[in-house]
Amino acid sequence: MKVTCIGTGTMGSITRGNQSIIADDILFDIGSGVVKKIESMKIYTKSINYLIITHAHADHFVDLPNFLIGRSIRKENKETLKIICGKGIKEKTIKLFELCFGDGNKNKYKNFEEGYNVKFIELSNGETYEDESVKITAYDLEHGTCKPIMGYIVEKNGKVLGYATDTTLCENVKKICEKSNCVFLDATNTVPTKMHMGVEEVEWLAKEYPKAEVYAIHRSDYVHSHIKTINFPEDGEIINL
Numbered sequence: 001m002k003v004t005c006i007g008t009g010t011m012g013s014i015t016r017g018n019q020s021i022i023a024d025d026i027l028f029d030i031g032s033g034v035v036k037k038i039e040s041m042k043i044y045t046k047s048i049n050y051l052i053i054t055h056a057h058a059d060h061f062v063d064l065p066n067f068l069i070g071r072s073i074r075k076e077n078k079e080t081l082k083i084i085c086g087k088g089i090k091e092k093t094i095k096l097f098e099l100c101f102g103d104g105n106k107n108k109y110k111n112f113e114e115g116y117n118v119k120f121i122e123l124s125n126g127e128t129y130e131d132e133s134v135k136i137t138a139y140d141l142e143h144g145t146c147k148p149i150m151g152y153i154v155e156k157n158g159k160v161l162g163y164a165t166d167t168t169l170c171e172n173v174k175k176i177c178e179k180s181n182c183v184f185l186d187a188t189n190t191v192p193t194k195m196h197m198g199v200e201e202v203e204w205l206a207k208e209y210p211k212a213e214v215y216a217i218h219r220s221d222y223v224h225s226h227i228k229t230i231n232f233p234e235d236g237e238i239i240n241l
């Protein structure tokens with residue numbers, strides 16, 4: 001699996017973009033600014049067959065119109081894009097399009113999936129989507145009052161990739177770490193907050209689950225050069241798993 005780090009930052013970071021990675025043909029999260037970063041890296045949306053969305057906060061979700069409209073303009077929408085997400089994300093997506101581009105026309109997005117050639121696959125805790133190329137399992141995480149907030153395990157070509165942001169340290173984060181060969185984790189601050197893990201918890205998880213290579217993302221701009229047990233990827237970095 002080839003992982004390209006599109007963004008490794010959190011809102012407020014002045015050095016890095018909103019968090020997003022691409023693992024082979026799977027894009028994780030589509031927050032503000034992600035699409036222009038992808039385009040500037042000359043990554044074509046036709047090479048992305050799956051979009052995994054964790055939740056509907058702006059730094060993970062609101063660039064979806066840019067993505068789907070750009071994909072249509074460039075005619076990169078011949079294949080159906082599978083959008084894997086929590087319950088209710090399809091409805092929120094249509095509301096986002098109505099807000100931004102509806103121009104008062106209530107029926108504009110009646111046939112949304114056909115219009116953009118996408119298929120929403122909304123998963124609840126423990127549910128799995130599987131086809132000949134990939135197996136994706138969703139897990140409930142804990143992120144203040146935000147619901148749904150999903151973490152994921154992606155199994156592809158014998159590798160298991162975990163992705164758990166935004167979240168506090170809950171049981172399902174441990175489950176994701178336990179099952180993964182490599183895991184991308186919320187390390188927003190140095191210490192935990194009510195909505196996010198801190199890097200000290202991510203270090204603890206790396207110690208507790210040594211089988212998983214740990215990558216800290218969704219980071220604010222703190223100093224981490226003294227921490228050697230986990231990885232701190234930068235925007236644009238490519239990781240071969």
Ligand SMILES: [Zn+2]
Nearest residue numbers: 055057143166
């Ligand atoms: Zn969030």
Ligand SMILES: [Zn+2]
Nearest residue numbers: 057059060166
């Ligand atoms: Zn976030």
